[in-house]
Every structure is written in C-alpha cells, then in structure tokens.
Amino acid sequence: MLALGKLLELTLAGREPAEKTQLTVEGVRMRWLSEGALEVRPPEARDNGLDLLLSAGIHGNETAPIELLDRLLHDIARGDLKPRARILFLFGNPEAIRKGERFVEQDVNRLFNGRHEQSSGSEALRACELERLAASFFSKPDRQRLHYDLHTAIRGSKIEQFALYPWKEGRQHSRRELARLRAAGMEAVLLQNKPSIVFSSYTYDKLDAEAFTLELGKARPFGQNDGVNVSLLETRLKQIIEGTEPETEEGLDGLQLFSVAREIIKHSDAFRLNLPADIQNFSELDVGYVLAEDIANTRWVIEEQGARIIFPNPKVKNGLRAGILIVPSTDENLA
Numbered sequence: 579m580l581a582l583g584k585l586l587e588l589t590l591a592g593r594e595p596a597e598k599t600q601l602t603v604e605g606v607r608m609r610w611l612s613e614g615a616l617e618v619r620p621p622e623a624r625d626n627g628l629d630l631l632l633s634a635g636i637h638g639n640e641t642a643p644i645e646l647l648d649r650l651l652h653d654i655a656r657g658d659l660k661p662r663a664r665i666l667f668l669f670g671n672p673e674a675i676r677k678g679e680r681f682v683e684q685d686v687n688r689l690f691n692g693r694h695e696q697s698s699g700s701e702a703l704r705a706c707e708l709e710r711l712a713a714s715f716f717s718k719p720d721r722q723r724l725h726y727d728l729h730t731a732i733r734g735s736k737i738e739q740f741a742l743y744p745w746k747e748g749r750q751h752s753r754r755e756l757a758r759l760r761a762a763g764m765e766a767v768l769l770q771n772k773p774s775i776v777f778s779s780y781t782y783d784k785l786d787a788e789a790f791t792l793e794l795g796k797a798r799p800f801g802q803n804d805g806v807n808v809s810l811l812e813t814r815l816k817q818i819i820e821g822t823e824p825e826t827e828e829g830l831d832g833l834q835l836f837s838v839a840r841e842i843i844k845h846s847d848a849f850r851l852n853l854p855a856d857i858q859n860f861s862e863l864d865v866g867y868v869l870a871e872d873i874a875n876t877r878w879v880i881e882e883q884g885a886r887i888i889f890p891n892p893k894v895k896n897g898l899r900a901g902i903l904i905v906p907s908t909d910e911n912l913a
C-alpha cells in the first residue's frame with residue numbers, strides 16, 4: 579500500500595510524510611496537502627467530473643467516521659478502489675482526534691462561514707484552513723460538487739442515521755440527493771431553513787456544493803465502533819468514488835423529513851434544560867412542556883405539535899445552540 583494511504587496514522591502521530599505525492603499503479607495521484615488533508619486525483623481519461631469532499635473528525639471523539647475514511651483511503655492506496663472522482667479527504671480537528679475529545683478549546687463546527695475571524699486559537703486557525711482547503715478543492719468550474727461531513731452523536735437516537743441538509747436563500751433542496759442519502763442508509767433528513775456556522779453549511783452556501791452533515795450513530799473511542807453500522811453508506815461511497823452508482827429512483831422510500839422549528843440558544847450560565855441526561859435524539863415533546871429556562875425568567879415552552887428534540891446539550895458555551903427543536907416536514911418544496 580502507498581504510504582500516503584496511511585493519512586490517519588500520520589495525523590495521529592502529528593507527522594508530515596517524507597513524500598508528499600504518490601501514484602498508484604493505475605495512475606491515481608495521492609497528494610498530501612496539510613495535516614489531515616489529502617487529495618486523490620484519477621487519471622484524466624478516467625475522471626468523471628465529480629469533486630467529492632469527505633470530512634470526518636471535525637469532532638475528535640467521533641471515531642466511526644474517521645475509521646470509515648481510513649478504510650476508503652487504504653483501499654485506494656492498495657489499488658482495490660479505483661476512483662473516477664476527484665476526492666478531498668479531511669480529518670477536521672487533528673489535535674482533538676489525538677486527544678479523543680470533541681474539541682480542545684472550542685468546537686470547530688461553530689467556526690465556519692466567517693466565525694473563525696471573530697475568534698482566535700488553534701481551532702479558529704484550523705477552521706480557516708479547512709475553508710481554504712475546501713474552497714481550493716471546489717474551485718474548478720463545470721464539475722459536480724458533493725460534500726459529506728461525517729459525524730456521530732453524543733447520545734443514542736430513536737432514528738440512528740440521519741442527515742442535516744443546509745439552507746441557502748433561493749436554493750431548493752434536491753430530491754435526487756435525498757434519494758441518494760436514502761440509498762446510503764439514512765433514515766431521516768433535517769431540512770434546515772436558515773444559515774448556519776457548520777462546515778457543511780459553508781460548502782453549501784459559499785462553494786455551491788451539495789453538502790450534508792451525516793450522523794451515523796453514537797460516538798465511541800477508536801476500535802469500539804461495532805455498534806455503528808456504516809455498511810450501506812460505505813457501499814454507496816465506494817460506488818460514488820468509482821462512478822458505478824446505480825441510478826436511484828427519485829422516490830424517497832420512507833425517508834422521514836423534518837424541518838427546524840426553533841434552535842434552542844443558551845444565553846447564560848443560568849440556562850437549565852429540563853430533559854433527562856440520557857434522553858435520545860428525536861424524543862417527542864408534548865405541547866406545553868417547559869423545555870428550558872434561562873436568565874431573566876426566559877422560558878422555552880413547546881408550542882409545536884409533533885415536536886422532537888435533537889442534540890440537546892446544556893454544556894455548550896453561552897451564545898451557542900443547546901438543542902434543535904424539529905417538526906415533521908413534507909417533500910413538497912424539493913427540486
């Protein structure tokens with residue numbers, strides 16, 4: 579196997595490779611760009627015009643997606659997987675991955691779309707670098723652009739695998755991309771309805787990629803991911819990479835759609851979230867329930883029928899999202 583296939587090993591060791599560019603026997607070029615960043619380019623005659631960005635480890639303790647990208651890279655470096663797409667592999671927060679922590683000082687996935695400019699420290703610099711790497715990768719005209727930012731969640735979930743689809747004014751969510759996600763094993767998609775500061779929102783909004791955050795199960799340490807079944811996603815990614823993806827029906831085959839009713843923002847240290855610590859994502863909340871309380875008697879009371887909570891987290895920094903309240907949605911506004 580080509581040494582550059584061991585991007586994860588290099589990243590965990592904090593080392594630069596001796597050789598920055600290597601070629602497989604089939605002429606696939608692997609190029610190390612920076613810590614945790616590697617570009618894969620098929621020979622020109624085989625290139626099918628797709629630019630695919632695969633990122634994981636934006637949160638350092640979310641190891642199942644990192645292991646998935648590591649397997650894909652090994653297969654490419656051994657010549658077992660023969661790309662027709664250009665691919666950028668990114669391990670988002672190397673320092674946090676080495677520590678096995680979600681982040682070191684601040685959450686990288688709250689620093690995109692310019693937020694890093696209002697901040698400082700190594701994670702702000704990394705978010706800036708990730709934006710630059712993604713922008714340069716997606717700078718070629720007349721190519722399809724696709725980004726999957728892979729995550730696992732802090733808690734268990736009533737719906738194990740789901741996607742978050744960013745929003746941009748005037749741009750419609752794509753039915754074809756949703757069908758593709760369904761085929762990749764996603765059971766639900768949350769259709770966002772406002773701008774955001776996460777990585778997939780940056781590539782969707784600023785770089786015109788089709789972009790998604792994918793949640794694949796519960797976060798566990800390296801080597802303990804048997805409970806996270808990524809086989810459908812892995813098969814689909816290999817097909818996308820090799821250009822052998824079967825044409826998907828436009829039907830969504832039971833894919834559940836949700837939209838954001840409200841983001842719960844923690845405003846102060848007085849913030850209290852009235853949920854059990856072990857509550858699962860997608861738990862339903864009754865109308866009238868006092869979900870949260872904050873400074874100056876602010877109360878977050880459930881008003882929406884069919885409301886569910888995802889990503890509840892009272893420990894976030896003040897000013898950040900402490901949960902998302904979602905409601906069922908339909909496919910009527912899809913392009």
Ligand SMILES: O=C(O)CCC(=O)N[C@@H](CCC(=O)O)C(=O)O
Binds near residue numbers: 733742776890
């Ligand atoms: O389990 C949790 O509370 C968080 C899991 C996670 O890291 N989710 C992403 C979602 C990004 C998005 O909103 O698209 C995050 O919170 O950064």
Ligand SMILES: [Zn+2]
Binds near residue numbers: 636729731
């Ligand atoms: Zn995450």
